Amino acid sequence: MKATDINIKQIPIVLGRKGEITIPQVVQDSLNINEGDNLILLQIGDLIVLTPKQPQVPQLIDQIATLMENENVSLTDLLAGLEAEREMINQE
Numbered sequence: 001m002k003a004t005d006i007n008i009k010q011i012p013i014v015l016g017r018k019g020e021i022t023i024p025q026v027v028q029d030s031l032n033i034n035e036g037d038n039l040i041l042l043q044i045g046d047l048i049v050l051t052p053k054q055p056q057v058p059q060l061i062d063q064i065a066t067l068m069e070n071e072n073v074s075l076t077d078l079l080a081g082l083e084a085e086r087e088m089i090n091q092e
Contacts, residue, residue, distance in 0.1 A: 006063055006067065010085055010089075011024060011027060012089055023050075031052050032052075033052045037052060039051065039052055040052075040053070044075070045075060045079055046079050046082075046083075047075075047078070047079060047082065
């Protein structure tokens with residue numbers, strides 16, 4: 001898969017009272033993850049990335065960096081865009 005073939009989806013979730021989240025079934029199915037699987041949460045500034053397997057993390061970072069470089073998007077731009085998306089979702 002080329003870096004430009006990445007399909008980015010935004011899926012709203014709600015943080016539970018004890019900090020738990022529920023990953024929608026459609027995402028679980030597409031990533032082939034199941035109850036009890038270990039996931040990796042990455043914090044990149046104000047951005048959170050949840051990935052099912054650690055070996056994919058370096059590849060994901062490389063793909064994100066390549067996409068950002070190719071599109072001339074800085075981390076600040078990316079975070080600002082995410083904030084705008086959050087605001088739009090909250091208004092809905």
